[in-house]
Amino acid sequence: MSVNPIQLLETYGPxxxxxxxxxxxxxxxxxxxxxxYENFTVLSPLVPADRRDDFAAIYAFCRWADDLGDEVGxxxxxxxxxxxxxxxxxxxxxxxxxxxxxxALAPTIERHELxxxxxxxxxxxxxxxxxxxxxxxxxxxxxxxxxSANPVGRLVLAVLxxxxxxxxxxxxxxxxxxxQLTNHWQDIGRDLVDRDRIYVPQExxxxxxxxxxARRSVAQGYAVDQTFLGETRTLVRGLVDxxxxxxxAGRPLLDRLPRRPRAVVGLLAAGGQRVLRMxxxxxxxxxxxxPSLGPVTRARLVAGAFLAARFGRGGARS
Numbered sequence: 206m207s208v209n210p211i212q213l214l215e216t217y218g219p220x221x222x223x224x225x226x227x228x229x230x231x232x233x234x235x236x237x238x239x240x241x242y243e244n245f246t247v248l249s250p251l252v253p254a255d256r257r258d259d260f261a262a263i264y265a266f267c268r269w270a271d272d273l274g275d276e277v278g279x280x281x282x283x284x285x286x287x288x289x290x291x292x293x294x295x296x297x298x299x300x301x302x303x304x305x306x307x308x309a310l311a312p313t314i315e316r317h318e319l320x321x322x323x324x325x326x327x328x329x330x331x332x333x334x335x336x337x338x339x340x341x342x343x344x345x346x347x348x349x350x351x352x353s354a355n356p357v358g359r360l361v362l363a364v365l366x367x368x369x370x371x372x373x374x375x376x377x378x379x380x381x382x383x384x385q386l387t388n389h390w391q392d393i394g395r396d397l398v399d400r401d402r403i404y405v406p407q408e409x410x411x412x413x414x415x416x417x418x419a420r421r422s423v424a425q426g427y428a429v430d431q432t433f434l435g436e437t438r439t440l441v442r443g444l445v446d447x448x449x450x451x452x453x454a455g456r457p458l459l460d461r462l463p464r465r466p467r468a469v470v471g472l473l474a475a476g477g478q479r480v481l482r483m484x485x486x487x488x489x490x491x492x493x494x495x496p497s498l499g500p501v502t503r504a505r506l507v508a509g510a511f512l513a514a515r516f517g518r519g520g521a522r523s
Contacts, residue, residue, distance in 0.1 A: 323356030380455030
């Protein structure tokens with residue numbers, strides 16, 4: 206059963222925070238990771254055994270920050286909690302971690318010489334979600350991805366391959382931006398209805414009354430009029446076409462990495478590309494429907510990433 210961090214704030218929150226020893230904190234983060242049906246759980250068979258606690262701690266940091274932003278239901282309260290989360294991060298880097306996530310994260314930070322910036326950028330992205338719900342230009346959305354997605358890739362490279370500079374970072378950023386954009390195009394309807402957010406740049410929406418027609422279409426489960434579905438298909442097709450080149454730009458990264466890191470990064474990229482391909486196969490109808498990867502597809506992607514890394518085949522679009 207999945208546990209939302211918001212449900213744990215009375216025990217591990219700003220007012221009261223139960224202390225855990227490092228070994229217990231790492232077990233706590235592992236449990237959180239395996240309870241959530243997301244990429245890090247699927248990745249675990251490919252992550253080297255001596256890096257899995259590092260990944261679990263990084264995932265737990267991201268999960269808590271994300272839920273403090275998205276699951277509270279009150280932007281002002283979310284901003285308060287994210288400010289608290291940033292203070293916990295600062296305490297951790299000052300050598301005095303308090304929350305179990307940061308107690309677990311501290312050895313990872315020390316072992317891999319991680320810096321505060323990627324963690325702080327992720328918190329900034331979640332803060333931005335509380336203040337900004339519409340984006341005017343494509344450049345604005347890409348700038349958001351630099352905060353919300355690219356830091357994760359840089360942490361993965363630092364932990365798995367000790368990569369911290371050079372062209373590999375730009376290629377990792379391209380993949381992570383593509384992954385974030387793919388998620389946005391996958392969730393157009395859900396983001397609008399559940400979060401009141403539109404990540405589709407306003408400059409690209411040439412549809413009259415897009416927002417109101419989209420809301421009514423989602424509410425009734427089918428297009429609100431005879432032209433809306435075709436108009437949104439054209440819109441989403443354009444977004445998908447803009448996203449593929451970012452995956453292409455990141456492809457050389459796989460050739461730079463040793464086998465095990467290549468498998469992990471390759472799986473991340475392959476999962477995003479498969480979702481983007483599903484959007485195409487579903488005829489770009491993500492205002493109404495959300496494509497997602499099932500267990501069989503995920504297992505195939507894991508196997509494919511392992512074989513591609515093992516035998517040097519990979520990087521092609523899924």
